Amino acid sequence: MTTTAAPLDVTALRADFPILSRTVRDGKRLVYLDSGATSQRPTQVLDAERTFLQTANAAVHRGAHQLSEEATDAYENARARIADFIGAQFDEVVFTKNATEGVNLVAYAMGNAATSGPEAARFLIGPGDEIVITEMEHHANLVPWQQLAQRTGATLRWFGVTPEGRLDLSDLDSLITDRTKVVAFAHQSNVLGTVNPVSVLVDAARRVGALTVLDACQSVPHGPVNFGALGVDFAVFSGHKMLGPSGVGVLYGRRELLATLPPFLTGGSMIELVRMEGSTFAPPPARFEAGVPMTSQAVGLGAAVDYLRVVGMERIAAHEHVLTAAALEGLGAVPGVRIIGPTSTENRGGAVSFVIDGVHPHDAGQVLDSLGIAVRVGHHCAWPLHRALGVPASVRASFYLYNSLDEVDALVSGVREAQRFFGVA
Amino acid sequence: MQLQQMYQEIILDHYKRPHGRGLRDPYDAESFQVNPTCGDEVTLRVHVVDDVVTDVSYDGQGCSISQASTSVLTDLVVGKPVGEAFKKMDAFVELMQGRGQIEPDEDVLEDGIAFAGVAKYPARVKCALLGWMAFKDAVSRSQGAKTA
Secondary structure, eight states: OOOOOOOHHHHHTTEEEOGGGOOETTTTTOOBBBBBTOOOOHHHHHHHHHHHHHHHOOOTTSSSSSSHHHHHHHHHHHHHHHHHHHOOOOGEEEEEEEHHHHHHHHHHHHHHHSSGGGGGGGGGOOOOOOOEEEOOGGGGTHHHHHHHHHHHHHHEEEEOBTSSSOOOTTTTHHSSSTTEEEEESSSSSSTTOBBHHHHHHHHHHTTOEEEEEEEOOTOOOTSSOHHHHHTTSSEEEOOOOOOOOOOOOOEEEHHHHTTTOSSSSOSSSSEEEETTTEEEOOTTTTOOOOOOOOHHHHHHHHHHHHHHHOOHHHHHHHHHHHHHHHHHHHHHHTTTTTEEEEESOOOOEEEEEEEEEBBOOHHHHHHHHHTEEOOEEOOOHHHHHHTTTTOOOOEEEEEOOOOOHHHHHHHHHHHHHHHHHHHOO | OHHHHHOHHHHHHHSSSSBBBBBOOOOOOEEEEEEETTTTTEEEEEEEEETEEEEEEEEEEHHHHHHHHHHHHHHTTTTTTTHHHHHHHHHHHHTTTTTHHHOOOHHHHGGGGGGGGGGGOHHHHHHHHHHHHHHHHHHEEEEEHHHH
């Protein structure tokens, strides 16, 4: 990533994140390296939620009173800003509770195509059809597809992963065929940091008329992403991984696809006309937002997007690139430490997973925690990936805009401390 | 330092030199347990003769806490009547779920008292109980098989 913009002033940025100045475990300075799991929220996001709740809270899209109007405006205005942030039209953004729900929405809606009208024929799936995913998927972009295959009789297939942690595209032509209905894959692996070649997969899927579903949880928060330009059909991401609240995520869908996609959750708000004998449904995005939606969370996510825009996604990506390079170099220089994933920063984001010979990841995490360093340990909801790479679990450090090179150094010396503690160095 | 409180020497000794490790015959029942949050797993076999636990053998992979606690388990239950083994299990489970507020009885738990510090870390309690859950399951399977 190259940029001419000035580097981030991390010290100034950190002042916006009160939690980062707390201490943990008997006065240790918190070193938060778990943003891949959830990010911390700046006061601007917290204030936006509070202000909304203190001045305009009401159930949106219902009610004839002023608060309802203002709440609806705030909700829809957040949608428009988020859409703009990801290169989408406002009606291509569906609010979900998180990215997991977004993937389930698409999978269940496809399953519902069999009992919908002819307009949903595009989404029909059944025996003989194939769903293609990858072995590096987070469970959220894996289990829903397994389940769809089970319910419909379709077959699940997947791309493997090379020992270096890249997608193995050698069997692209035999995997993506006329039988393929869906190709679902991560933009950036939450374990390996690997950035997948979206255009290669989108082109292959388009050639055979398959739909593409992009898990963008680890890409949208960390760099400029434009779904329109990427050409994917659907994409999902979560608010809480991009400085926003939990309880809100986004499903992006191309306008012409959402227009005919059957509903998933049904009930209030998503209807056009309800009679005892049957119902018709509202146009998107309302069709996919049944019930009173999360509102302060959507407003908070709008504020998070505003915050990220002011900082600049190019600058954030460049900053994380520097941290990732330092982590790969620092950890790579420790004997007995093996990086799980690409060891170069090319097409790679800021999730750095590793194993330490003779120290189980859970134990390493405990030593790091005793030093105030928060990392993720385990399989990071990517169990098949760990199995494929021959490790039961790993330690993952994941970076964000508020992390500093000092914190990377703290991680590396913490790893050495874990080795000393367990007597392997 | 907190870390030493948790990782007592006894725990590290059992981790580095586990007792009773490896799957053996004969056995009556086997249990496979996994911790879904971290992927730690254990396969554990029990051999019960005349209501006495005559052997516990196991294999698996996991953190020092899960491995050491399974090693301690074999010390505590092998050679004991099933009822007494379950009493020890109950005492260990109570200790682990006590958030560090329970004073363990060394006469009952022997090396198991070293895990008192682990109980202060909720995320690690499951690690310490993994082997014990397998033991409980395997014994109940062996009893089910015998009454069937």
